[in-house]
Amino acid sequence: MTALPTEPARSAEPAPATTGDGLLLPVPDDDGAPFWEYARRGELRVQACAACGVLRFPPRPCCPHCQSFDSEWRRMSGRGRIWSYVFPHPPLLPAYAEQAPYNAIVVELLDAPRIRLVGNLVTSADAPLDSVDPSRLRIGAGVKVAFHAMADGVTVPRWLLERP
Numbered sequence: 001m002t003a004l005p006t007e008p009a010r011s012a013e014p015a016p017a018t019t020g021d022g023l024l025l026p027v028p029d030d031d032g033a034p035f036w037e038y039a040r041r042g043e044l045r046v047q048a049c050a051a052c053g054v055l056r057f058p059p060r061p062c063c064p065h066c067q068s069f070d071s072e073w074r075r076m077s078g079r080g081r082i083w084s085y086v087f088p089h090p091p092l093l094p095a096y097a098e099q100a101p102y103n104a105i106v107v108e109l110l111d112a113p114r115i116r117l118v119g120n121l122v123t124s125a126d127a128p129l130d131s132v133d134p135s136r137l138r139i140g141a142g143v144k145v146a147f148h149a150m151a152d153g154v155t156v157p158r159w160l161l162e163r164p
């Protein structure tokens with residue numbers, strides 16, 4: 001009698017990292033770790049190919065244009081434009097439901113118009129997610145980056161209107 005095939009062992013999914021009040025923290029992978037380390041220092045940097053110079057996001061090991069594995073992290077001005085936005089509504093995780101409706105925006109970087117980052121538009125770096133009146137959001141509005149320390153050693157880029 002042969003043994004029945006068994007399911008391959010599956011490791012349990014790690015619980016998502018959250019702040020004390022339940023907001024999700026980024027979980028950096030090897031390629032993205034420098035992005036978060038620079039953010040912690042208050043710098044917005046995007047990965048660039050060290051061979052051909054093309055910027056890429058999200059970070060990954062190989063340049064899609066020239067296939068080089070050499071990369072560097074180029075500092076951005078931190079200025080951009082709202083490329084798109086949404087107002088998430090419940091059902092949401094409880095910590096987010098409390099602040100809904102808030103905004104999630106896609107920012108096109110002025111230094112690199114093909115690079116777009118997702119974040120939140122707020123009135124100041126440490127303001128709540130719902131601090132900007134939804135009527136203020138416009139596609140194309142100028143924004144600048146601000147850095148919010150979410151937890152010990154974890155800083156995320158957020159966005160402020162250039163003309164509040």
Ligand SMILES: [Zn+2]
Nearest residue numbers: 049052063066
């Ligand atoms: Zn390249």
